[in-house]
Amino acid sequence: MILDAPLTARVAGIDPLSPTLKRVRFVPERGRFPTAAPGAHILVTLRGPERIWKNAYSLVTPPEQRDSYAIIVRRVEASRGGSHFLHDHLKPGDPVEIGPPTSLFPIASLARRHILIGGGIGLTPFLSYLPVLRARGAAFELHQYCTDDESEVFAGLLAEAGGMAMIHGRTNRRSVAGILADQPLGTHVYTCGPERLMAAVEAAAFAAGWPSGAIHKESFGSAEGGAPFTVTLARSGRTVPVSESQSLLEALETAGVEAPCLCRGGACGVCLTRVIDGAIEHRDHVLTEEERAGGRLIATCVSRARSDALVLDL
Structure with a gap:
């Protein structure tokens, strides 16, 4: 089951593991965290002074552990800023908003x-x-x-x-x-x-x-940047710019648009949105080749426009 309510937490500790790897531990502000399935990930909201990042990270704590969650994050030089903010600015005691654990990568129960x-x-x-x-x-x-x-x-x-x-x-x-x-x-x-x-x-x-x-x-996909483009939201007529360093999903969120998402890596299909006009650069892992050729669905978390503009059914 997918739960929508975010969990309020704070950073309990940060352990450097290597020059580019840090383990971050979170504790709940109240009560205990939900039990997580093996292979589950959480969506972590990072609030910088000028922008917000929402990144998915796998939990590395045992599934039954509810007093704390932990993730391990690599500082990626070519990142859009989320890993840099976590490595360079997040500190123990900071409040953080995380999504409930979600598993898209379960252990096969019948495997021998x-x-x-x-x-x-x-x-x-x-x-x-x-x-x-x-x-x-x-x-x-x-x-x-x-x-x-x-x-x-x-x-x-x-x-x-x-x-x-x-x-x-x-x-x-x-x-x-x-x-x-x-x-x-x-x-x-x-x-x-x-x-x-x-x-x-x-x-x-x-x-x-x-x-x-x-x-x-x-796969948490490849939400790399690319050429900037604009998106028109057909239901409201609004136009949203997508910069070269943003994903389409991030641009929609920055504009205050309620856009569905879960894995933010093109693996779950929750963010698939109907495209009315424009050419798509597909980077997801869920659409079939036939669906890609049809050009009517886009995974907003990782895919971009090949044209200068897209029109979405939003």
């Missing part, structure tokens, strides 16, 4: 074996998987791909997984094809990380004859 493949910060949803898989006595293994200089950081985060977790640095890594070959029937694979890694996992699984239902991936 689980293969978890993470890349860089894509490890985060699996940190909430691990206590659940261990408690169930499930057969699993985790493969984390990262740079050599971050191997020690990720090894520390995976210490409790013991021999079930393998770290693959750049100079010592096993191919995903080798990992997925000769796995027993009923095995499911889960992947989260850079698009290239997830595409390689999916391609290797299909090449090895895996059924599509046994392949799961979590």
Whole structure:
């Protein structure tokens, strides 16, 4: 179930893990947080002096932990500012608004074996998987791909997984094809990380004859900027500019438009909006090729205009 009411919280602690990674812990202002499913994420609202960011982050705390939530965030140089604000300005004691936990990346209940493949910060949803898989006595293994200089950081985060977790640095890594070959029937694979890694996992699984239902991936999309454009809202006649550093969804929110969203990464389909006119640059993971060719739906959180303007059914 998707809950709309935001949760009021404050920053309880910030732990530097590496030059670009920080773990941030939140505590509720009142009571306790809702129980989160394995692989759940929260939407964090960051309020800067001149703009607001709403970013989705995977919870890294165990699902049953309700006195606090934690996320791990990488400071990305090419970010639109959210990760910079969190790393450079957020401090313990600051109030923060977060959305209730939502899971679009659950553990397959009927799987006989689980293969978890993470890349860089894509490890985060699996940190909430691990206590659940261990408690169930499930057969699993985790493969984390990262740079050599971050191997020690990720090894520390995976210490409790013991021999079930393998770290693959750049100079010592096993191919995903080798990992997925000769796995027993009923095995499911889960992947989260850079698009290239997830595409390689999916391609290797299909090449090895895996059924599509046994392949799961979590993507927070690519809400990168692009050429500026304008959006006309057909129902009100308003025109909203979208800058080169904004997503379409962010521009709508800045203009005070009630725009639906959930994952903010083009993975859930909640933000799909009907396009009346204009050409779309699709960047989502939910529309079919036929729907994309039709040019009548846009994922406002990640996709942009290929034309100078769009007209939306809003």
